[in-house]
Amino acid sequence: MNGQDIPGAGDQESAINALLDGDLDEAAAAQLKARAAEDSSLSQAIIEAWALQRALETLPLEKAPASLSRRLRSIPRQQARLSRRPWFGLPRWAIAGGLASVTLVAVAMMMNGPSGLGPGLSSGSRQAIKQQASGVPVGDAARVAQARHDLAIAFHYLDKTGFRVARRMNEVLNREVAEPVRDELNHRLPFSGQNRKEENA
Amino acid sequence: MSRSFRQWVDDYEDQAWTLARYLLKDAAEAEDVCQEAFIKLWNHRDSVDPEKIKPWLMKVTRNGCLDRLRRRRPEDELLEGALADRAPGPLQESHQQELGQWLHRAIARLAEPYRSLVVLRDVQEHSYEEVASVLELSLPQVKTYLHRARKQLREQLAEVRP
Numbered sequence: 001m002n003g004q005d006i007p008g009a010g011d012q013e014s015a016i017n018a019l020l021d022g023d024l025d026e027a028a029a030a031q032l033k034a035r036a037a038e039d040s041s042l043s044q045a046i047i048e049a050w051a052l053q054r055a056l057e058t059l060p061l062e063k064a065p066a067s068l069s070r071r072l073r074s075i076p077r078q079q080a081r082l083s084r085r086p087w088f089g090l091p092r093w094a095i096a097g098g099l100a101s102v103t104l105v106a107v108a109m110m111m112n113g114p115s116g117l118g119p120g121l122s123s124g125s126r127q128a129i130k131q132q133a134s135g136v137p138v139g140d141a142a143r144v145a146q147a148r149h150d151l152a153i154a155f156h157y158l159d160k161t162g163f164r165v166a167r168r169m170n171e172v173l174n175r176e177v178a179e180p181v182r183d184e185l186n187h188r189l190p191f192s193g194q195n196r197k198e199e200n201a
Numbered sequence: 202m203s204r205s206f207r208q209w210v211d212d213y214e215d216q217a218w219t220l221a222r223y224l225l226k227d228a229a230e231a232e233d234v235c236q237e238a239f240i241k242l243w244n245h246r247d248s249v250d251p252e253k254i255k256p257w258l259m260k261v262t263r264n265g266c267l268d269r270l271r272r273r274r275p276e277d278e279l280l281e282g283a284l285a286d287r288a289p290g291p292l293q294e295s296h297q298q299e300l301g302q303w304l305h306r307a308i309a310r311l312a313e314p315y316r317s318l319v320v321l322r323d324v325q326e327h328s329y330e331e332v333a334s335v336l337e338l339s340l341p342q343v344k345t346y347l348h349r350a351r352k353q354l355r356e357q358l359a360e361v362r363p
Contacts, residue, residue, distance in 0.1 A: 013348050013349075013352055014344075017344070017347070017348045045355070048355050048359065049355060052351060052354055052355055052358060053323065053351075055300055055301070055304055056323035056324055056354075057323065057324075058301075059301065059304060059305070059324045061215045061216060061325065062215065062218060062219045063215055063218075064214040064215050064217075064218040064235070065218075065228070065232070067232065068214065068218060068232045068235055068236070069210070071232070071236050072210045072214055072236065072239050073207065073210060075236075075239055075240055075243050076203045076206055076207075079240065079243050079244070
């Protein structure tokens with residue numbers, strides 16, 4: 001803002017702020033000061049604005065509390081941990097086990113169906129199922145027994161995998177629920193030697 | 202990158218915290234907003250211009266504060282208003298002078314975006330360009346609104362002055 005831009009009374013506020021912000025050149029500043037010398041309300045406004053500006057500048061930045069600093073510094077670690085956890089935090093072997101279980105269920109369903117002939121079954125099982133489906137009486141008890149044996153193995157493996165997956169899910173869910181509660185308590189309660197011990201434990 | 206992030210935390214945590222405290226006053230909420238802002242910074246660290254980290258972070262912090270203020274019920278605002286004078290704020294812990302306390306209360310009474318403008322420009326001394334970027338305003342708008350905000354503060358000061 002230069003000397004020609006000195007505003008009228010309506011823009012007095014802009015002129016005062018421009019003066020305080022150092023946006024007025026020397027000529028404009030001198031012109032404003034000359035006006036202020038004749039206008040007591042303008043000089044009063046300049047003095048008040050200047051005092052306010054200095055007071056605002058002395059307001060300190062508040063230091064972030066230690067609890068916040070800790071939370072901020074743990075963000076990379078927490079985010080990395082979150083991004084490593086695929087699908088409820090289950091490890092790869094559990095997911096593979098789950099997929100294997102689904103496959104086995106599908107195989108078992110095919111074996112029970114009239115036209116389902118799973119490629120992984122023994123030849124005895126296939127023959128027995130074929131005969132059953134075609135209405136031919138099953139005469140060979142050994143083949144039926146073989147088919148039952150195959151099924152028993154499949155269901156045994158299914159049970160085992162299902163149990164391991166359920167146990168793992170339980171562990172993960174317990175941990176996921178417990179962590180936010182613990183973090184929230186640490187955040188809300190004053191940090192004391194007692195809860196430091198608990199945290200370390 | 203983790204090292205850069207730690208540097209950003211060192212450089213800007215106090216500024217984000219102070220802004221959040223002026224806007225929200227409630228310390229627990231201010232902490233949550235700051236943490237959310239820094240998590241966003243971590244998640245967008247590759248897409249944010251390194252030269253503009255500070256205004257980006259202040260903008261996210263302010264938006265987080267405004268979201269929380271919008272979600273509040275009127276009775277919460279009343280309660281907060283009653284507590285604001287007693288709870289130690291950014292100023293009261295280190296500056297117990299009468300003028301400082303008065304200023305803190307006066308800034309808290311300003312409406313948005315005046316309050317953010319005064320905090321960012323006059324208290325934290327960000328450049329006009331940074332303030333414009335944080336508040337998504339043009340430079341002339343920033344100056345006009347800031348003039349109004351300062352005038353309101355001066356008028357309040359005149360009222361309490363003997």
